Amino acid sequence: MGSASSMLTQYDIEEVQQHCHNLFSQQEIVSLYHRFCQLDRNAKGFISADEFLSVPEFAMNPLSQRLLKMVDGLNFKDFVAFLSAFSSKASMQQKIELIFKVYDSDCNGKVSFNDIMEVLQDLSGSFMSNEQREQVLTQVFKEAGYTRDSYLTLADFIKVFGSSGLNMDVEVPVD
Structure with missing residues (x-):
């Protein structure tokens, strides 16, 4: 190989x-x-x-x-x-671990408010202002019991996304 x-x-x-x-x-x-x-x-x-x-x-x-x-x-x-991680047979934890790695761009094992803001900016582009993104994310953090100064670990991600019904399945075409 x-x-x-x-x-x-x-x-x-x-x-x-x-x-x-x-x-x-x-x-x-x-x-x-x-x-x-x-x-x-x-x-x-x-x-x-x-x-x-x-x-x-x-x-x-x-x-x-x-x-x-x-x-x-x-x-x-x-x-x-x-x-x-995109397989329909992958566990929810495997899928969440991949998402966590996407957010943890500096690979320090923690995701900050700013890390999530950067991803939101990538995803929303000019459809949302920075102020709107910040307001939404501040509210989400607050509702989840976190502050802007909090760092989310992989365990936090699993807690938040574990029951979300997240679907990242991609079918592999078989020739």
């Missing part, structure tokens, strides 16, 4: 399945491998930020710059592990 142009062996497929907690079938792993090879244009064995941006849906995502920090340089096994 070293270079992207080599073929996957049964052992490779099983190893990737274990790495992503068996959330993808063998056929889905093979399909993802073909897509990975298409993205890895130079057959380096990993996908660069520029290669990720060649996917129109990814490039158009308002959070693409934050996501790029998470996906730049992923090899195939880590590419599948990243995508596993």
Whole structure:
């Protein structure tokens, strides 16, 4: 599995399945491998930020710059592990952990009021003023028992989103 142009062996497929907690079938792993090879244009064995941006849906995502920090340089096994959070079989905790990483842009294990403001700005663009975003977020923090000076940990995120019915499922097309 070293270079992207080599073929996957049964052992490779099983190893990737274990790495992503068996959330993808063998056929889905093979399909993802073909897509990975298409993205890895130079057959380096990993996908660069520029290669990720060649996917129109990814490039158009308002959070693409934050996501790029998470996906730049992923090899195939880590590419599948990243995508596993989008599987319908992924647990709510796995999905929330991914969202938390998007918000925790400095990777310090905490999300501040300002971190969330930055994401809201990315998501809402010019549709909301900074004052409106700040008012909404201040109210949400207050209702959840936090202040502007609070830092949310992963455990806080799990508490807040755990029962939200969050849906991030993406179906893997099988060739």
